Amino acid sequence: MKHTFYARIPYPILTVFLLIIALFALTQGAYSISWQKVLLSSINDIDRQILMTVRLPRLLMAILVGAALAVSGALMQALFRNPLADPGLLGVSSGASVFVGILIVLNPIAGNLPLWAQSYMQSAAAFFGAVLTCWLIFQLSKHKGQVSVLHLLLAGIAINALSGSATGLLTYVSNDEQLRALTFWAMGNLGGARWEQVAVVASILLPLLCYAWRQSKNLNLLLLGEEEARYLGLDVEKFKVKLIAVVALCVGVTVAFTGLIGFIGLMVPHLVRMLFGADNRIVIPCSALLGASLLTGADTFARLLVIPAELPVGLVTSLLGGPFFLWLLLKNIRETS
């Protein structure tokens, strides 16, 4: 049954899990630092230098981005009433990435701006792209007032294909310097995280995550269907617009700063539902915690696997997420037929 021991105490379990992974991420790498020393904060100057300028901002970025991706997955699943909805699969991320690409390649002044201004501009472009694709998906997948899985996934395929060719076109017309910036960014990487960027990302994502948590009761109403949610007093049309804006902002910001990192939004909420139940009051905060842990873990793994080089973290999450998606899809087909 659902109320097993661990289902009663989701937050302590997930918080401890995140702390352990975070400690692992801080101490392991091409240069390892003893974790006992980190815990007792008796580290030497070199250790402190590495922690403060490289590992800590990177860890915080992974936590923020992981939480935001997982929560936006959970929001989209409530919005579309479907466990297969995910910003990556449905093309929201790649739609956002096209607009960042356009900004990098076609904007001659962007390179001369300070780093924080560039960051905000990239976020704005990605947000615009994400809103546009969300709206497109809604239009394409609505069938007789219902969102059908088939239309949803087909819309995703079409949008991903379109974005792929647009990105290809951008690489074709870009010069050497832009091409480097573009490829480096598109790989999906947390390696470049600096304190300024962490501050910008946190300033946008933290309020959004709080908002999502506060709306979890209304998200539960959406599970009944739009008509029924209205009968229970929820202004569904307004709420949907707000949700789309939150998802688009979350995805937009993460794409702008870390490129394409897929499948977190698909895997994490599903795991949370299996472990702790489908009530969104639990699913939203738990997805944030587990998403943060998962991305931190994946990023550390990507750093450790090919020392001194590192793999793009998007590659690691896709390696995990691809088979997971197939399993989920097969399960879904079996249940509906």
Add this chain to the structure above:
Amino acid sequence: MLNVCEVTLIRSGKHLLDKVSLNIKPGELTIILGPNGAGKSTLLKCCSGALQPNSGHIELDQKPLADWSLADLAKKRAVLTQQIHMPFALTVSEVVSLGLAPWKLREAEAMKLISDTLDDVGMGNTQERHYASLSGGEQQRIQLARVLVQLFADKASKEGKYLLLDEPISALDLHQQQRVLRLLKKLAEQGLGVFCILHDINLASLYGDNLVLLEQGKVVFNGKPEALEQSERIETTYRADLIRLPHPELGLPQWQFRQ
């Protein structure tokens, strides 16, 4: 009183409702009947505020329905639509507790109300089970419990509240049909205004205080079941070959197939 006056609803050139007038009074169980496609569910959607009629007006307690805020409306009336699919594995008590959304209740009060209401619909001790693992009839009663707690959560009174149900017994066995209809009758006696769409004319005649018969968007009968005793109305509206005979105990009109 829920007052429906001369309501006409036109969609893609078709008159789905044609000058429909009726009153749903607190303390009465009003049953809506009619063949497939007569406009029963459409009428329910107009009465619950989901659809705006092209002409005519609907008033709830002397105030136009369109002027009610969604939040106030949710405290005044509850609506049960047909067949609700839940995409994720919620438990029974989680589904029922969604009906408490318009209200602020303490945890203990909420749990008590949920468990009492589940008992009322014959689904006691199922709180921890997964909604998706239940049969169609059980799910239907869980959803009924959800709309009931939406009205019961108001401790002040049940009076002057409205329950709008679209075929609440379509998936139930005989025992459960009787249980639910007796429950609705009891709620009406306690002061609720109940609007209920049914398919079974015999049950409608047995339990309804008032019957409204729709045919192609028009009201062709509106009155007490006894008034159908001497009339061919049911036979002509449903275009079925029927024998009419009184109920052996209650004398209310009942209909049987002529085979």
